[in-house]
Amino acid sequence: MIIIYLFLVFLCVFFPLTRFLICNLPVIVYGAIKDLFIYIKYKRWNECNAYGRIISYCGLFGQGKTKECVRFIVGQYNRYNGRMIFDFNKNKWVQQQIVVYSNVDLNIPYVKLTSLQQLVDCQYSETGTVNLFLIDEASVVFNSREFKTNFSTPALNTILTSRHHKIGVFLTSQRFNHMDALLRQVTSYVYECKYFKPLRIQQIKIFDAWEVENCSNLLLMKPLKVCYSYSSDKIYNNYDTNAMVEDISKKCVDNGFYDDSIVLGLQGNSSQDSSLVSHPRRKLKKRINK
Structure with missing residues (x-):
């Protein structure tokens, strides 16, 4: 008994x-x-x-980033759209x-994304509405004059308060540091997506964005989680990127993008601090300790 007490x-x-658990166990x-009662009721x-x-x-x-992003969005729509939920504000x-x-x-009902003003307008959505934004090749899209001019303070504020307004933003990009620094x-x-094409196996490594911001070499970091999935024909039939590619090509011809010097400046990749990475691999630990 004494041993248990001392332990x-x-x-x-x-x-x-x-x-903390012992002192607050009843609460x-x-x-x-x-919470369980409310969840069930x-x-x-x-x-x-x-x-x-x-x-x-x-x-x-070809590493499956668009496919996996679309898979998630389509899955959320098919699973939750039209369900009855309780609004605690309106009771x-x-x-x-x-x-x-x-x-x-x-291949699901969607609204064509044309500007970030659509995101700002979602602040006034009806009760029970969840707005999901899928922006493919975001590193290219946000370098276009059309999108950059409306990446304003209201748009940023809406993104920062996205949980309050029930907004989710899902982006795809070749590299994380290719996107706008803001x-x-x-x-x-x-x-981080990797596709093993002969076997149709999709691998996704999940990293904290702040750590990736300070150490762009993902080989030096341990992922928070690793997931695998199988890519069936049904998943490939969920989307078509041809129209988006044609739109980007048209903007290139019409000078719809900023100059390279401006784009590189907006990326802001000049400074990184790998010591801020909380899940470093052994190689990164050695570099930090040198």
Whole structure:
């Protein structure tokens, strides 16, 4: 008995979490039971939670970044659109609407993405509406004059308060550091895509965006998570990028993009601090300690 007592004292002294759990156990149990009751009563599994975040899917040509981004968006739409959810502000049941904005042609109902003003306007969406933005080749799109001119303070504020307005932004890019520096700094996670084509196996490594911002070489960092999936024909039929590519080509001809010097300046890749990486591999640890 004395040994058990001493062991508990040791845990409380050296492990703050253990001390907190013991001191607040009744409140924690009560809160867990209450939350479980609300979750079941109001069928909260019907709520789409794919908002309040900016995810960047990165990968070179043919590595499946667009495919995986589309897979997620289409999956959210098919699973949650039209479900009945409870609005706690209005104290009534409402029908959940998933509105998708995309510059890629999709096989689900979507709104053609033409400017960031559409994102700002989502602040005034109806109750129960979740707005998901899919921006393919964001590093190219945001270098166009059309998009850059409306990347204004209201657009940035809307992105920063995206959880409050139920907005989710999902980007694809060849490299994370090819995107505008301002956009990178508000990104939540980076999904590095790699596709094993003969076997149709898709690999996704998930990194913290802030760490990638300070160490662009992903080989020197440990991913937060690694996922695998199989790419069926149904997934490939979810989208068509031809129209988007044609639009980019047209802008190139019409001088719709900024000059290279301006683009490189907006990327802001001059300074990185790899010591801020919290999940370094052994190679990076050696570099930091030198």
